[in-house]
Amino acid sequence: MAKVIDKRSAILNTALDLLVENGFHNTPMSLIAKEAGVSAGIIYHYFESKEELILELYREVKQKIISLVLEADFQNLNGLGVLKQVWLNTYHYYASHPKETLFLEQFENSPYIKMCLNEFNTQLQPLFVWTEAEKRAGNIIDLPIEVLYELSIGVAVSLAKQQSAGIIHINDEILDQVSAAIFRSIQPART
Amino acid sequence: MAKVIDKRSAILNTALDLLVENGFHNTPMSLIAKEAGVSAGIIYHYFESKEELILELYREVKQKIISLVLEADFQNLNGLGVLKQVWLNTYHYYASHPKETLFLEQFENSPYIKMCLNEFNTQLQPLFVWTEAEKRAGNIIDLPIEVLYELSIGVAVSLAKQQSAGIIHINDEILDQVSAAIFRSIQPART
Amino acid sequence: MAKVIDKRSAILNTALDLLVENGFHNTPMSLIAKEAGVSAGIIYHYFESKEELILELYREVKQKIISLVLEADFQNLNGLGVLKQVWLNTYHYYASHPKETLFLEQFENSPYIKMCLNEFNTQLQPLFVWTEAEKRAGNIIDLPIEVLYELSIGVAVSLAKQQSAGIIHINDEILDQVSAAIFRSIQPART
Amino acid sequence: MAKVIDKRSAILNTALDLLVENGFHNTPMSLIAKEAGVSAGIIYHYFESKEELILELYREVKQKIISLVLEADFQNLNGLGVLKQVWLNTYHYYASHPKETLFLEQFENSPYIKMCLNEFNTQLQPLFVWTEAEKRAGNIIDLPIEVLYELSIGVAVSLAKQQSAGIIHINDEILDQVSAAIFRSIQPART
DNA sequence: CATGAATGAGGCTTCATTCAT
DNA sequence: CATGAATGAAGCCTCATTCAT
Numbered sequence: 136m137a138k139v140i141d142k143r144s145a146i147l148n149t150a151l152d153l154l155v156e157n158g159f160h161n162t163p164m165s166l167i168a169k170e171a172g173v174s175a176g177i178i179y180h181y182f183e184s185k186e187e188l189i190l191e192l193y194r195e196v197k198q199k200i201i202s203l204v205l206e207a208d209f210q211n212l213n214g215l216g217v218l219k220q221v222w223l224n225t226y227h228y229y230a231s232h233p234k235e236t237l238f239l240e241q242f243e244n245s246p247y248i249k250m251c252l253n254e255f256n257t258q259l260q261p262l263f264v265w266t267e268a269e270k271r272a273g274n275i276i277d278l279p280i281e282v283l284y285e286l287s288i289g290v291a292v293s294l295a296k297q298q299s300a301g302i303i304h305i306n307d308e309i310l311d312q313v314s315a316a317i318f319r320s321i322q323p324a325r326t
Numbered sequence: 327m328a329k330v331i332d333k334r335s336a337i338l339n340t341a342l343d344l345l346v347e348n349g350f351h352n353t354p355m356s357l358i359a360k361e362a363g364v365s366a367g368i369i370y371h372y373f374e375s376k377e378e379l380i381l382e383l384y385r386e387v388k389q390k391i392i393s394l395v396l397e398a399d400f401q402n403l404n405g406l407g408v409l410k411q412v413w414l415n416t417y418h419y420y421a422s423h424p425k426e427t428l429f430l431e432q433f434e435n436s437p438y439i440k441m442c443l444n445e446f447n448t449q450l451q452p453l454f455v456w457t458e459a460e461k462r463a464g465n466i467i468d469l470p471i472e473v474l475y476e477l478s479i480g481v482a483v484s485l486a487k488q489q490s491a492g493i494i495h496i497n498d499e500i501l502d503q504v505s506a507a508i509f510r511s512i513q514p515a516r517t
Numbered sequence: 518m519a520k521v522i523d524k525r526s527a528i529l530n531t532a533l534d535l536l537v538e539n540g541f542h543n544t545p546m547s548l549i550a551k552e553a554g555v556s557a558g559i560i561y562h563y564f565e566s567k568e569e570l571i572l573e574l575y576r577e578v579k580q581k582i583i584s585l586v587l588e589a590d591f592q593n594l595n596g597l598g599v600l601k602q603v604w605l606n607t608y609h610y611y612a613s614h615p616k617e618t619l620f621l622e623q624f625e626n627s628p629y630i631k632m633c634l635n636e637f638n639t640q641l642q643p644l645f646v647w648t649e650a651e652k653r654a655g656n657i658i659d660l661p662i663e664v665l666y667e668l669s670i671g672v673a674v675s676l677a678k679q680q681s682a683g684i685i686h687i688n689d690e691i692l693d694q695v696s697a698a699i700f701r702s703i704q705p706a707r708t
Numbered sequence: 709m710a711k712v713i714d715k716r717s718a719i720l721n722t723a724l725d726l727l728v729e730n731g732f733h734n735t736p737m738s739l740i741a742k743e744a745g746v747s748a749g750i751i752y753h754y755f756e757s758k759e760e761l762i763l764e765l766y767r768e769v770k771q772k773i774i775s776l777v778l779e780a781d782f783q784n785l786n787g788l789g790v791l792k793q794v795w796l797n798t799y800h801y802y803a804s805h806p807k808e809t810l811f812l813e814q815f816e817n818s819p820y821i822k823m824c825l826n827e828f829n830t831q832l833q834p835l836f837v838w839t840e841a842e843k844r845a846g847n848i849i850d851l852p853i854e855v856l857y858e859l860s861i862g863v864a865v866s867l868a869k870q871q872s873a874g875i876i877h878i879n880d881e882i883l884d885q886v887s888a889a890i891f892r893s894i895q896p897a898r899t
Numbered sequence: 900c901a902t903g904a905a906t907g908a909g910g911c912t913t914c915a916t917t918c919a920t
Numbered sequence: 921c922a923t924g925a926a927t928g929a930a931g932c933c934t935c936a937t938t939c940a941t
Contacts, residue, residue, distance in 0.1 A: 158437045160351035163935055165903095174902045176938080185936065240435040244428075246349045278503055281494040285484045286507060293476045293484075303472040312469055316477060320511035333925090354910060365927045367913080376911070524904090540819040542733035545931060556906045561933065619817075626813040628731045660885055663876040667866045668889060675858045675866075685854040694851055698859060702893035736914055738924090747923045749917080758915065 143181045145171045147192050155237045159189065159245065190250060193242050196235050201258050203228050215274055215318070217265050222291050222314060229295030230305075236296055275321050287317050334372045336362045338383050346428045350380060350436065381441060384433050387426050392449050394419050406465055406509070408456050413482050413505060420486030421496075427487055466512050478508050525563045527553045529574050537619045541571060541627065572632060575624050578617050583640050585610050597656055597700070599647050604673050604696065611677030612687075618678055657703050669699050716754045718744045720765050728810045732762065732818065763823060766815050769808050774831050776801050788847055788891070790838050795864050795887060802868030803878075809869055848894050860890050 149171035153162045164185055168175040182188035207220035229236045242248060266283060269275045275283065294313065297303045305313070340362035344353045355376055359366040373379035398411035420427045433439060457474060460466045466474065485504065488494045496504070531553035535544045546567055550557040564570035589602035611618045624630060648665060651657045657665065676695065679685045687695070722744035726735045737758055741748040755761035780793035802809045815821060839856060842848045848856065867886065870876045878886070 156437075161437070164937080165935070168903090175936090176903065177901055179937070180900070237435075244431040244435045246347075246352070276503065276507065278500060278507075279494055279496075281488060282485065282496070282500065282504060285481055285488065286504070289484050290476055290481060293480050294473065297472060297476065303470055305473070309469060309473065312467065313473060313477070315515075316467060316469075316511040319515060320507040324506075324510060351910095355912085356910080366911090367928065368926055370912070371925065538819075542931095543819070546933080547931080557932090558907065558934080559905055562904065567932070622817040626810075626817045628729075628734070658885065658889060660882060660889075661876055663870060664867065664878070664882065664886060667863055667870065668886070671866050672858055672863060675862050676855065679854060679858065685852055687852075687855070691851060691855065694849065695855060695859070697897075698849060698851075698893040701897060702889040706888075706892060707898065737916080738914070741924090748915095749924065750922055752916070753921070 142171075142173055142177070146173065146178055146181060146188070147195065150188060150192055151196070151234055151238055154189065154192070155234045155241070159241070159247075186247070189242070189247060192238070193247070193251065194254070196238060197255055200228055200235070200239075201255055205258070205262065213269075213274075215269060215322075217262070218269075218275075218287065219314065219318065221262060222287055222317065223310075225288050226291040226295050226310070229292055230298045233299035236292075236299055240296065273323065276323050278321075283321055286321055290317060333362075333364060333368065337364065337369055337372060337379070338386065341379060341383055342387070342425055342429055345380065345383070346425045346432070350432065350438075377438070380433070380438060383429070384438070384442065385445070387429060388446055391419055391426070391430075392446055396449070396453065404460075404465075406460060406513075408453070409460070409466075409478065410505065410509065412453060413478055413508065414501075416479050417482040417486050417501070420483055421489045424490035427483075427490055431487065464514065467514055469512075474512055477512050481508060524553075524555060524559065528555065528560055528563060528570070529577065532570060532574055533578070533616055533620055536571065536574070537616045537623070541623065541629075568629070571624070571629060574620070575629070575633065576636070578620060579637055582610055582617070582621075583637055587640070587644065595651075595656075597651060597704075599644070600651075600657075600669065601696065601700065603644060604669055604699065605692075607670050608673040608677050608692065611674055612680045615681035618674075618681055622678065655705065658705055660703075665703055668703050672699060715744075715746060715750070719746065719751055719754060719761070720768065723761060723765055724769070724807055724811055727762070727765070728807045728814070732814070732820075759820070762815070762820060765811070766820070766824065767827070769811060770828055773801055773808070773812075774828055778831070778835065786842075786847075788842060788895075790835070791842075791848075791860065792887065792891065794835060795860055795890065796883075798861050799864040799868050799883065802865055803871045806872035809865075809872055813869065846896065849896055851894075856894055859894050863890060 146167060150162070150167050153167055153170060156162075164178060165175050167188075168178055178188065182191060204221055204224045206224060207217050212220060263280055266275065266280060270277055278286075290313075294303075294305060298305045337358065341353070341358050344358055344361060347353075355369060356366050358379075359369055369379065373382060395412055395415045397415060398408050403411060454471055457466065457471055461468055469477075481504075485494075485496060489496045528549065532544070532549050535549055535552060538544075546560060547557050549570075550560055560570065564573060586603055586606045588606060589599050594602060645662055648657065648662055652659055660668075672695075676685075676687060680687045719740065723735070723740050726740055726743060729735075737751060738748050740761075741751055751761065755764060777794055777797045779797060780790050785793060836853055839848065839853060843850055851859075863886075867876075867878060871878045
């Protein structure tokens with residue numbers, strides 16, 4: 136049983152490395168098998184097809200990210216506090232997981248994405264709910280949730296990508312400033 | 327001569343459609359040829375290989391975007407005005423060119439991108455220069471140019487993508503609000 | 518394991534037939550596969566490419582010839598005896614292996630040959646050594662080894678080619694006479 | 709008219725260079741055209757097909773060689789003298805025309821040769837006739853003409869090939885010795 | 900469960916030849 | 921006569937997937 140999990144994981148981990156390195160279509164199943172130290176045939180015990188393997192990898196990576204990102208104290212933090220926590224979680228996860236980041240980007244910008252659009256929406260509901268509440272309370276400007284998402288979390292992801300790609304170097308001081316800027320943008324302007 | 331240009335363009339246009347629709351590796355050259363109404367062989371008169379065709383398409387699309395986006399009155403607008411103009415140009419271009427947008431995303435998140443990294447940096451220099459000037463003048467907060475880019479232009483691109491994908495609907499009013507929010511974020515907080 | 522060898526051999530044998538019959542470039546891999554009773558793809562398990570297949574075939578054929586040709590009793594024959602034995606071996610091998618002969622000719626007169634020039638020189642060393650010894654002993658005229666080679670072995674090959682091509686018919690009597698003529702030429706003239 | 713000849717010759721000369729350099733099947737017609745400074749289409753005014761071009765090149769090269777090689781004073785030289793002259797002519801032509809030599813080898817060892825087998829036999833008749841006469845006169849050993857050919861002319865060709873390939877260096881002294889050896893072999897042994 | 904040889908459809912690319920200009 | 925863009929058949933090779941062992 137442990138072995139099964141190990142082998143399945145070995146395949147997924149190797150796939151992540153290779154898919155990021157070579158792209159989806161320059162990564163033959165046989166190479167994944169070889170690098171994972173398993174036979175080509177056994178992959179088909181764990182995954183129906185290459186497509187299913189990639190989808191599964193996406194689901195696992197995405198699931199893990201969402202779990203970690205949403206690890207905020209929804210009870211004791213007010214909505215803005217929650218959002219700040221989520222924002223930081225997001226940045227830190229992406230910045231410290233370059234392979235996962237690249238994989239997600241590649242996947243979500245490929246035709247594959249059509250197959251699991253909105254699959255994770257429900258898990259993001261709590262965040263959306265809190266955000267709507269804050270909007271009603273006048274703590275956040277009144278824009279569609281998706282727009283607010285891009286203004287805040289979306290920027291965290293973009294910055295983390297650049298950081299982990301080595302294009303920019305973001306230290307804690309800059310992060311504080313950026314975070315402040317973000318929240319300045321989504322809060323109502325002071326009169 | 328005109329014919330040559332026509333055929334070359336027909337190939338590029340068809341390629342854009344199909345690559346966006348099916349992805350780079352599910353778009354056979356033979357299909358591009360067929361849809362473009364030319365023979366399979368002729369593509370290789372105009373492009374050395376499939377890879378070169380895609381790279382060329384990227385260069386043309388990217389070049390056009392940069393030209394249009396930078397169409398601002400650098401003489402008569404102050405730096406922030408320039409940035410606002412560029413911001414709007416960016417949003418409008420991406421929002422009204424969904425195929426180009428999807429293609430760029432796909433390309434820039436694929437291993438292909440390594441082949442023309444920084445190829446267009448020089449053209450963006452004017453914008454960077456103006457931004458630096460505004461930073462020194464205290465009109466924009468002091469953050470690395472790449473960070474400021476993500477906070478402003480990056481968001482325009484993200485929103486335009488969502489808009490053209492039909493995920494959200496952004497009307498002029500929302501656009502104004504977003505624009506204001508963006509510029510609130512990158513300007514120094516009022517004391 | 519036996520099967521692997523069988524299939525690899527089947528491919529090589531079929532390739533020999535077809536390459537000789539049609540020439541290197543009029544022998545598609547697909548035809549080799551078909552005639553060998555295997556799928557097109559499997560050839561690439563055993564050989565990296567068509568070129569590698571041909572090179573490998575050359576190596577195997579050449580290796581076999583050299584082994585058989587050098588099968589002489591280097592211990593109990595004097596140098597001239599050795600050379601006579603080698604001369605006969607050469608003639609008989611080529612005369613009785615028309616396909617191998619044609620293949621070698623085709624290969625060694627094609628640009629491919631550049632890839633394995635001198636690859637078999639070391640194995641011919643013993644013969645060269647004996648010949649040099651005979652030269653010093655005054656039993657063979659003092660000419661460069663390569664020249665002596667053409668005067669003797671080279672002629673055996675040429676004759677065998679003509680014989681196996683059906684252009685001439687060489688019986689044992691003629692062979693004796695030719696052999697004598699050859700050795701008359703490379704021995705010092707009687708004074 | 710002169711131009712026509714020029715263009716045809718330009719094509720043949722270029723073809724010779726390229727065919728020798730790259731082999732028959734790695735020499736596209738378009739490359740021949742380009743290197744010859746003509747258009748791809750015009751080749752088909754002078755030659756029906758690629759095959760016909762190669763055959764024609766073969767015929768011209770072969771014809772020239774035969775003419776030059778047979779340039780001996782058949783009237784005033786006895787048979788052996790004729791043969792010696794022909795032998796030297798052969799050696800010198802091949803040794804000083806490496807491209808033609810390589811082309812002939814390549815051609816004559818390819819399936820193409822089937823198309824013009826024996827095409828030049830009639831021109832060699834005089835030589836054969838003289839040789840037969842010498843045989844009857846007891847000046848040359850009684851072996852089939854083709855065998856005698858290989859023992860003498862064939863060796864000249866082989867040596868010239870090696871010489872022009874740079875594998876061996878044959879100076880005049882060596883040439884004399886070889887020539888003597890050759891004729892020692894085809895003359896009856898002195899009793 | 901595990902292996903990896905085997906399959907064969909399909910992709911990219913080349914190039915002899917044609918033909919409108 | 922001359923051009924060279926255009927055609928399209930055919931070749932080499934890859935690789936997702938299967939299956940006998």
